[in-house]
Amino acid sequence: MRTAVIIDDKNHAIAQIKYEFPKREWSNWNFVHFDTFEAFKKQNLDQIDVIFLDFFLSKDRIYGLDILTDIRSRFLVCFSSKKKMSDAMAKAAIEKGLYARQRVYSIQKLKESIENPKLGDVLTKIVSSIETPFGVDTFTITTGVLIVDVLVLNGTVQEPTAEELWVEVDEKLDRTSPRSLIIDFTEVTWLYEAGASRGGIFERAKERAQRGFGSVFVCNRDDDVYQSFILTGESSFIKLVKTVRQALDYLREDSTFRLPSNET
Numbered sequence: 001m002r003t004a005v006i007i008d009d010k011n012h013a014i015a016q017i018k019y020e021f022p023k024r025e026w027s028n029w030n031f032v033h034f035d036t037f038e039a040f041k042k043q044n045l046d047q048i049d050v051i052f053l054d055f056f057l058s059k060d061r062i063y064g065l066d067i068l069t070d071i072r073s074r075f076l077v078c079f080s081s082k083k084k085m086s087d088a089m090a091k092a093a094i095e096k097g098l099y100a101r102q103r104v105y106s107i108q109k110l111k112e113s114i115e116n117p118k119l120g121d122v123l124t125k126i127v128s129s130i131e132t133p134f135g136v137d138t139f140t141i142t143t144g145v146l147i148v149d150v151l152v153l154n155g156t157v158q159e160p161t162a163e164e165l166w167v168e169v170d171e172k173l174d175r176t177s178p179r180s181l182i183i184d185f186t187e188v189t190w191l192y193e194a195g196a197s198r199g200g201i202f203e204r205a206k207e208r209a210q211r212g213f214g215s216v217f218v219c220n221r222d223d224d225v226y227q228s229f230i231l232t233g234e235s236s237f238i239k240l241v242k243t244v245r246q247a248l249d250y251l252r253e254d255s256t257f258r259l260p261s262n263e264t
Contacts, residue, residue: 002029002130005045005073007064008054009035013079013109017052020120025127036060037067048073050126053089054109055080064089068098075103075126079119083108136172141244146251148180148214150244154187170204180214182247188220215239217247 002025006014014033021029029049034040036059051073053064064078065088076099078089083106090106093099105122137152151172219241241247 002049003045003047004029004031004050004052005040005048006031006033006052006079007037007040007057007067007071008033008052008079009056009058009060010054011035012111012114013052013054016109016114016116016119017123019114020116021123022127037062037070041070049130050075050077052077052079055082055085055089065092068093068096074130075099075105077105077107077119077122077126079107079109081109081111138172138175141248146180146248148182148248148251150182150184152184152187180216180251182217182219182244184244185218185220186243215251217241217250219243219247 004017004021006017008014011033014031018026018031032043032045034043037057038060051071053067053071053076055064055078056062057064064080064085068089076090076093078086078093080086080089086106086108090104093104094101105126107116107119107122110116135153135155137154139150139152141148141150216238217240218238239247239250241250
C-alpha cells in the first residue's frame with residue numbers, strides 16, 4: 001500500500017488531491033491528512049511515498065520552510081495557494097540537498113475549484129514512476145579503437161527490495177569484460193541514497209579501476225547518486241558524468257581514459 005501525506009491546516013488540499021489522483025490507483029494508496037505538523041510527528045510514519053506541504057500551517061504558527069529538514073518521502077509536492085511560496089519551498093528543498101530536483105514539484109493550490117489539471121499531471125508522473133519495475137541490461141559499444149561495456153539500470157528502486165536488486169546488478173557486473181565500463185543510472189526514477197553504496201556497486205566499480213581494467217564512469221542526472229559517491233569516497237576513483245555520450249567523449253578525447261594496450 002502506498003502512502004500520501006497531506007500536511008495542511010485546511011481540508012481543501014486533500015479534496016483537490018483526491019479529485020486529480022489517477023482513479024485506477026486509488027485502491028493502492030492511503031491518503032493521510034494532518035492539519036498540524038505536531039500531529040504528523042506523533043504518528044512517526046515511515047516509507048511515505050509523497051508529501052504535500054502547505055506553506056503556512058496556521059495552527060502550528062510555523063512555515064513549511066521550517067520543517068523541510070524534519071520530513072522525508074520519495075517525492076515532495078510543495079502545495080501553497082500562492083505559487084511563489086510553493087516555488088520557495090521547492091527551491092529550499094533542492095538547495096539544502098534534502099530532495100533531488102526530479103523528486104520535487106511546485107504546484108499552486110486552487111481555492112476556487114476542486115479541479116487542478118497541473119496537479120493532475122504531476123500526480124500521474126509520480127504514480128507512474130513509482131510503479132515502474134526495476135531492471136538491469138548490459139551491452140557493448142565499439143567506436144574506433146574503443147570497446148566499452150555499459151551497464152544500464154532502469155525503473156524504480158524501493159528500499160525494502162534494494163538489497164536483492166543490487167545482487168542482480170553485481171551478477172551482471174561480473175559478466176562484463178575487463179575493459180572500460182559505464183554504469184548508467186539515468187533511467188532510475190528512485191534511488192535511496194544508501195542503496196547503491198550499500199549494495200556494493202560503487203565498491204565493485206572502484207576495484208575495477210584499481211586493477212587497471214580501464215576507466216569507470218557513472219552517469220546520472222540525479223543529485224543523490226553524486227552525493228552518495230562523495231560520502232563514500234568513490235569519486236576519487238570513478239569519473240562522474242551526466243550521460244553515456246559524455247563518458248564516450250572523455251574516452252575519445254583524453255588519453256588518460258584510453259584502454260589498456262591489450263584491449264586495442
